[in-house]
Amino acid sequence: MDNDKILDIYTRMLRIRRFEEQVGILFAQGQLPGFVHLYIGEEAIAAGVCAALRDDDYIVSTHRGHGHVIAKGGDFNRMMAELFGKATGYCKGKGGSMHIADFSIGMLGACGIVGGGIPLAVGAGLSAAYRGTDQVAVSFFGDGASNEGSFHESLNLAAVMKLPVIFVCENNRYGEFTPMEKVTAVRDIAVRATGYGIPGVIVDGTDALAVYDAAAAAVARARNGEGPTLIEAKTHRRGGHAEGEKAFLAGGVYRSQEELAEAQLKDPLLIMHRRMVAMHLIAPDVLEELDHRITQAVAEAVAFARRSPDPEPEAIYEDTWI
Amino acid sequence: MAKKTYVAAIKDALAEEMRRDSSVFLIGEDVRLGVFAGTRGLHAEFGDRRVIDTPISELAVAGAGVGAAITGLRPVVDLMFGTFLYLALDQIVQQAASARYMFGGQTRVPIVYMVQNGGGISAGAHHSQAVHPIFMNVPLLKVVMPSNPYDAKGLLKAAIRDDNPVIFLSPLSLTGVRGEVPDEEYVLPLGKGEIKRPGRDVTICSAGATVPAALKASQTLAVEGIEAEVIDLRTLKPWDEALVLESVAKTGRFVAVDESKPICGAASEWTATVAEKAFAYLKAPPQRVSGKDVASPFSPVLERAVIPSADDVVMAAKRTLLGAQEPIAQSHEARDSNQALVHGS
Structure with a gap:
């Protein structure tokens, strides 16, 4: 892998991390309506996968979707404005955190329903094949979604039609507050690929370069007309299911301190940073400068969102039937 | 053709x-x-x-x-x-x-x-x-x-x-x-209903499967000198509200016929709209004819009893012409006996 690609992946990860940290602060301050699900700890997956895609490829995301938008090249200002519910947001304030989309970069939408986005990616893959392009579609979803019917129906449908779809399971070991092993009959989601006659690949989801390699192989296969692949990226959810969950869990605990500490140790950003410095790929001060620029861009996005107008109430009847 | x-x-x-x-x-x-x-x-x-x-x-x-x-x-x-x-x-x-x-x-x-x-x-x-x-x-x-x-x-x-x-x-x-x-190309606009039969006495609004029943009922009513106007909405959403309201303004009587169930059914929506927007024109309470509120039974005899029939429509039209409404107390009794039926007592 060339150095530019490594730096590209790292930049995508850092953009996600700094954006999400700021969103966490804003939510804690009570500045954001609704609720948000942060992608912190899972950055290597969105960044590694999207770095293996072209701009005209499609992705379909989840309720924990900010990372996917950013990794595909989304705009901080329009994202932040959407989180504030402002008229300048990606969806003019009608979508919010769980429905951010940017069709101009092939980001076909976050999705509030667990597993709800998976069939859409199959349709986008079908569309690419129908139109005779070599675009591919990526479906991001979690371990929880792999227990939904939509997952199983979609894998089978994509497999029988040999569609250019990459199913990326972000296994962060929790479906909301329930550990995966309590509700999932298999240890590895990847083995479910066998039931649909497609390759199932397990990858360390905290290692961005490993994710990139797995995604690149699956993308090449899909572009080549060889059909879908299921990639299971094993990762850790650094934060909770949703921000502010302590309040509504009312003291309920579902993860041990040891487990949380392990998740901190397996920080994909730190892993990548250490590796880049150790390999002398890039000087630490250049990385600091990059971090500074991104942090600055996030701050500007917050300012943009704050000074943006709320939607006019009349807008409720816009974006309806055409 | x-x-x-x-x-x-x-x-x-x-x-x-x-x-x-x-x-x-x-x-x-x-x-x-x-x-x-x-x-x-x-x-x-x-x-x-x-x-x-x-x-x-x-x-x-x-x-x-x-x-x-x-x-x-x-x-x-x-x-x-x-x-x-x-x-x-x-x-x-x-x-x-x-x-x-x-x-x-x-x-x-x-x-x-x-x-x-x-x-x-x-x-x-x-x-x-x-x-x-x-x-x-x-x-x-x-x-x-x-x-x-x-x-x-x-x-x-x-x-x-x-x-x-x-x-x-x-x-x-x-x-x-x-x-x-016709063999030649044509496209019909969504959202537009059609008057299948003009009439001055009562508006019968229907769509899809119940249009034949509504038309058959209008023939029976005509024999008795009652001229029903039969509307086929064709599109349920968006629906041709103006066509229905204009008809009711003319006839002053309204019967909504639809195969779906009575609670929040299509007929409920049409009737509510007429009550809201054409109340002043109404000479009698509007009537709904809906599918019976049970699952669809298999037996042809039972299924026929569940789906609105032309006879049901004739009776509903006549209720609007008589203008009489059941006393509320009776309705309560009917409701109680219905509940007894549902609970099997």
Whole structure:
């Protein structure tokens, strides 16, 4: 892998991390309506996968979707404005955190329903094949979604039609507050690929370069007309299911301190940073400068969102039937 | 002009639109063979690419249709029976209907979901429900339910050309019905009803499967000197409110006939609108004729008792002409006995 690609992946990860940290602060301050699900700890997956895609490829995301938008090249200002519910947001304030989309970069939408986005990616893959392009579609979803019917129906449908779809399971070991092993009959989601006659690949989801390699192989296969692949990226959810969950869990605990500490140790950003410095790929001060620029861009996005107008109430009847 | 069956008219509409626009394709279970014949023979002309047989996976197929629609294609998704839409509800409601709005107008969702709706052929509870009110309650879906071959062809062509998601419901009981279908090209606008029979005494509003019953009732009433105006709404959402209100302004009496269930059924919506917007014109309480509030029974005798009949419509029309309303107390008694029935006591 060339150095530019490594730096590209790292930049995508850092953009996600700094954006999400700021969103966490804003939510804690009570500045954001609704609720948000942060992608912190899972950055290597969105960044590694999207770095293996072209701009005209499609992705379909989840309720924990900010990372996917950013990794595909989304705009901080329009994202932040959407989180504030402002008229300048990606969806003019009608979508919010769980429905951010940017069709101009092939980001076909976050999705509030667990597993709800998976069939859409199959349709986008079908569309690419129908139109005779070599675009591919990526479906991001979690371990929880792999227990939904939509997952199983979609894998089978994509497999029988040999569609250019990459199913990326972000296994962060929790479906909301329930550990995966309590509700999932298999240890590895990847083995479910066998039931649909497609390759199932397990990858360390905290290692961005490993994710990139797995995604690149699956993308090449899909572009080549060889059909879908299921990639299971094993990762850790650094934060909770949703921000502010302590309040509504009312003291309920579902993860041990040891487990949380392990998740901190397996920080994909730190892993990548250490590796880049150790390999002398890039000087630490250049990385600091990059971090500074991104942090600055996030701050500007917050300012943009704050000074943006709320939607006019009349807008409720816009974006309806055409 | 040739006489064609309802399903033959559907097939003509599909073939014409697929010839006209290469982004239109057909997808669903057994569309190649065509269970209801509405898609039969299309594969011979259009091949595997545009006539796609799928697994029995309604949810994934409905959602894949959305994925195709938001990336430039115009899928027609054949899910066979209206009740099978229940299996696909999440994708239809949360994706197809919502995508344009929740993404702030970034996309459009030109998709048609095509099914056979309602009962009348002893298909039993799982294949005989009139599901349309569920979709009328979903924002930004269009719901079309033609009652004859001519309308079916013209409205399906309009539905395929529409840039919004459309639920296209063919009444199961009318699939074999024949009617005049012109050979030349025509498209009917969505959202426009039609006066099937003009009359001055009472407005009978219907759509889809109940239009024949409404027309039959109007003939019976005519023998007794009562001239009913029969409206076929053709599209349930958006619906031709103005046509209905103008008719009620003329007749002063209103009967809503629909196969769906009485609570939050299509007839409920039409009646509520008339009560709200044409109250001053009403000479008598409006009446609803709906399907009985039970599952669809198998026995032809029982099923006939559940679906609105021409006799039910005649009686409802006469109630509006008498102008008398049951005392509320009696209604309470009726309700209590109904509850006793439901609870089996």
